[in-house]
Amino acid sequence: MDFKLRKWEPGDISDVAHYANNNKIAANLRDVFPYPYTFEDARGYVTACAENTEERQLCRAIVVDGHVVGSVGIFCGTDVYRKSAELGYWLAEDFWGRGIMSAAVTQLCREAFAAFDIVRIYAEPFAHNKGSRRVLEKAGFTLEGIMRQGVYKNGHVADYCMYALLK
Numbered sequence: 001m002d003f004k005l006r007k008w009e010p011g012d013i014s015d016v017a018h019y020a021n022n023n024k025i026a027a028n029l030r031d032v033f034p035y036p037y038t039f040e041d042a043r044g045y046v047t048a049c050a051e052n053t054e055e056r057q058l059c060r061a062i063v064v065d066g067h068v069v070g071s072v073g074i075f076c077g078t079d080v081y082r083k084s085a086e087l088g089y090w091l092a093e094d095f096w097g098r099g100i101m102s103a104a105v106t107q108l109c110r111e112a113f114a115a116f117d118i119v120r121i122y123a124e125p126f127a128h129n130k131g132s133r134r135v136l137e138k139a140g141f142t143l144e145g146i147m148r149q150g151v152y153k154n155g156h157v158a159d160y161c162m163y164a165l166l167k
Contacts, residue, residue, distance in 0.1 A: 008049035017042035019092035127159035
């Protein structure tokens, strides 16, 4: 399926409010991603992404057929983690399983390695999130380990994974 990555624009708020308001997405992300996901949540997120100077992070909207249906971002670390960056992403449920996210992750990782003085990009999906783990594996990431009982989400302690892609 065709998609494009582009910088965020203020006009993306309504699409984000619509597509991000899904408990299946929120259930697999950190608590900072709420459910329900309101128009105000979307306004705050899109505004922050649109105002990003890209000195320490890259944030992109995933656009399919003229609509923003997801997000992918890379965030550089600090201190002893300054040569690493964290990857985060979400995609509207209607677009799962089509290879969009693996391709988007691959594209943004290439851009980040070129833009920043980093040697490693990592992601931490919940261990039970097979779809997200598959995204990372298809994009060339390696499973480095499973952090047992490392996260607490929706009243449950669960495992998460450490995946990384080296330059």
